[in-house]
Amino acid sequence: MYSLPKIERFNQHVWLKYKLFNSVFITLPFDEIDNTGVLLPLFAEVCENGFKNTLSPKEIVETFATKYLENPSEQDKLDLMFRFIQYVERQIVLFDAIEDAAFPIVNNMEGRGSIRDMKEKADQRSKNQELVRFLNDFQVRTVLTAHPTQFYPGSVLGIITDLTEAIRVNNLVQIKELLAQLGKTPFIKKEKPTPFDEAVSLIWYLENVFYSTIGDMLQYLHKNIYKNHQMPKSIVNLGFWPGGDRDGNPFVTTEITLKVADRLRTSILKCYYIDIRKLKRKLTFKGVDTLLAEVEHKLYRSVFYSQGEIFITIQAFEETLQEIKKRVIEHHQSLYLDEIDLLLNKLAAFGFHFATLDIRQNSKIHRQVFEEIVQKMDVFPPHYISLSETEKIEILSNLSGNLTEKDVENEMTKSTIGSIHAMKTIQQKNGELGSNRYIISNNESALNVMETLSMFHLCGWNNPTVDIVPLFESVDDLQHADVIMEQLYANSAYKKHLESRNNVQTVMLGFSDGTKDGGYLMANWSIYKAKESLTIMSRKYGIKVLFFDGRGGPPARGGGKTHQFYASLGPSIENNQIQVTVQGQTISSNFGTLDACRYNLENLLSAGATNQLFSKGNNQLSDHDRAVVEQLSELSYEKYLQFKQHPKFIPYLEKMSTLNYYAKTNIGSRPSKRNKSEQLVFEELRAIPFVGSWSQLKQNVPGFFGVGTALQHFEQTNQWNKVVDLYKNSLFFKTLIENSMMALCKSFFPLTAYMRKDEEFGEFWQIIYDEFLETKRLLLKLSGYLELMENYPDGKASIQIREQIVLPLLTIQQYALIKINEIKKGRSEPDLLEVYEKLVTRSLFGNINASRNSA
Template identity: 45%
Template structure:
């Protein structure tokens, strides 16, 4: 469902995936019913189970055919009543186990989330209003109130076949077909629409309007429209955005239909790319507090869905530590987070791993309520965090604006090879521009490239400078106290330590001799050394990750294993930059090296 994260996802693929999920589930149900038939052989039950098995079989291979949840569960309850009343609970445990599966997976198996970028919805709305003659060229022709009125009240009907431009047609097709997906897989099959790069109330209203125009009734849009605030600008305006939405009676009515819950996503990945490590994480923390207060004021339950990646630079690190450190002013009715693809198996692949990691998240949510003063950040502490965030952002922003920033990534890292790896969920950038720009760059490839260089810049850059600046103001003891007493600050520093520990500047010391890039490399190296020195100073640690020796050794072993592959990658990049005769061969080597490096590092992208 994520067409923003994977440019190869189309409306056809979304429908195919929904059908495949349902049909695969029916095959599983079919085999379970068959197993029960072999055990429950008395006539009354046999007839009910045979009828159910035949219905399931007809839906296993034909996407046009479906079966309702009630058509599956009601016969099973009928058989259960027979078993309890007439056959001494024979094989009741097996039957209850199957009923439990049906109640969990129903007819959808897994829920699909739809995700698309705000800019795409803007293009689609513009195309629709242009076709209807409401505007001649641009949405800028309309005032804010006028556009809101059109999106909430104008009764239009759109058909994808009447539009040009594949992305516009596909977006309309997709929203129109969501009704079909829900009719086949139930509402649980697909009920959330995430809007990437949300910046104002139109990020949500464009989607709301498109649902209306694609045939959904105003009072029956069974979808949570979820704004994803992932830039500094988006987070800054999020408070106003959410309040403006709640002030609209039509949207408030929609929220009432959704059980008075508003799900909000905050993007750690793009936030860090945009604002640097400290600024992004502290901004997200404060944004959550503000949004919680707004939702509470409007009698709405705030649900935060965290777009967290693998490494600390994308919101990763220790999930338990992160959620246990949230303040009492942040809603914690539910914990929703994204899981990095290559760690799903290692975290949830077995029953024991699944239980352990779910317990970690559950206890993190509970422990926050028992931490008392540890999770309360004083006014002085908040002021210090504001200063740290501001100084680190200035340092990081200075780096971003350096004339060698993008050329360094393009020529000295594996950045441009993410596209060549042809992994749809790991695109190099948004859009099709030939020139590589930071704004279009996907956080996955951005953070991953620094990780492949073993420089991990987004996970610490600016931290050392910020801490040093406050120490020069005589704030060392306050910083040490914050590390000891404020669990959120400690979590930030410990995660940054992980990024620093994974650095290996020795891998790229040859760049010191490169006339073009040596100064830029030295900027990175100096900040790395300073950050390492400063985090050790305020933590009173003698080495990085001193409190996490098992994780430290695990990282050490993996980094040692992957180092030869990284050396090969750097050698390949050097040869490519020299325009050697075997350039294509070296490009293949660099591309292939990505796979091993990403998987070995576990949380590198």
């Protein structure tokens, strides 16, 4: 099977199957009008030829209507476009299911990046003991977030799962039935999901994918690397944000946080209960069966007959399993010992919490909260607000109290205090790992961290079993992160807190907002340098720093080939853990099936081993290389800032993109911007709608803008060889370039080429297009490729097929935006304005979901 090249395996098992099953799908009538499936391929062909002949989306729609429809009214055309959207959305689901089914065939599950490969490398190089020492001190933590980049309701997720399995075994009857069911199942959420709804959706992945995948991985390590000896508590673990991420989400309340934590606990106990029932069928031996029956009964009561009470402690559960193991070894010839060990490993990884529920809030909110707390509590001097940062930190270092929600009036203050008390409650019920991290987004100073720590003290939690995690996002904050942390390390109160946390400090670094703020190269380089300087500073104070990366799906948000980033980090960056956010379509594409989840988790684990064990020191950037990356970053930053400050930048996004429509999609519970003001303020705009709007335009600006200009400087000043050497020598830089190629590959400027004639935005569009062309030319020259992503032919093929599927959607969306602008300029009647706006919103969904391969 693996003897065929990867692209041939892709073509056989994905592309050919898609053509076959799509031909079945396209003939299915979903309503009383059965010619939609016949007309869609014709419309797709008109779109493709139209863009080749430089027609605008409006001209393409009119050409199609003239050629294939009989004197249609505008309403007739709109009705047909809505039906086209219905079909295209489902074609994307079909393609997703086919790719998922073919995943273990297209990808070598035991090849490079697998834990088997990691073990065999250690065997070959006599590094088995070093591998054990590495694993003893290393963790991979994937943190599931509810950021709105995918919208499938639970009913559709269920169909995708069933369809994937039917395709895997080529059950044609069932495939046709499921495609028919898919055609009749609504895709649209009529109401925004609550944070609890989002949590329930993601817990499905915990129960059905992560639970067994992580268990199997740990079992393999336990048997083959640790040789059945004691393993660390958890080499792979999970974090969770829905219900705890308060930043800019007014719908996350203390009640929701507690409710989500309860649901997580119930879910993991249910998983244990199912496993115990399976064990009970096998361990039917005297002296063992009674112990199992007792555990089963207690778990059953805790899951199905509980109002929050737990009828078995984690210690009692583990002790019983250990006793069962002992009896099986001593009296029953170690029968089914592997199954007992597997459950013990799962218990060690997931405890009674399943995933750690992180709490997150913005430093600006904390500032408002503190203004009220200062007024309400007499432990503050009357002039506190006007003091300097140093003076404030000195006062905050010595505070305590018994503050509760009843002591304050403002709802935001109540909610913030409530979240601290909720963390304590969750720890009592689910264990410390239930909720032991408080993340401060937009962290700009040491004061932000000390305010957070002091809030715990003011709420009566004097030695909080909680990690305070500053999140540095803007380029400026990233550049000063080490100075901020030194202030904290040198502070006696914070030092005492860190000692209670084993002198471990987690620092979060945000790719999404960094890219929005400083452009692609500067954001990535700033994060790399911040990690280096934070490593130096932390080592100086005897602190072990752990980096938590806020990454999205597309390269513009830190995604792309994520494991390659971690494999490329040199010894100057502390790399004891890989902690990364996973969201939206990245969850379903990278972790949505057992095969994909295993493959990607193993790749992350082996990336750490590659960096620290097998290639240690190989990825060290030389002073010369650093100088080149520095100059490239500065040049691209200048170009991006100039672009961002262009007077048409915000108006272009507001009038020519889908930015204002994200809030109407009901994808996620969060608003698309942090403030409530009518006017769009760039700083308050969330990274997801920002990056997503460029993606819908097929311009992908955050993934490449400034890169071409920076490279051009080296070409024009006869220094091109410096960039070539850097590309050859640095895996970090090579990964950056390859991910930028992906952003270019997913761009399609013929879609918006009509804008070059626009009286207001023509010049602005040309600036973007010129940078795209120059970036593409120089990336091809640098890599030596004839075409983008030449070294990932299967990934490129996947992107091309997906782009082909959504081309009708993109055309429809642009057609609607053109008509809306005509109405707003008084050039067309406003009767259908609401319908055109609905058309834009409806076409968003399919385009968003088709981007799953951006991860």
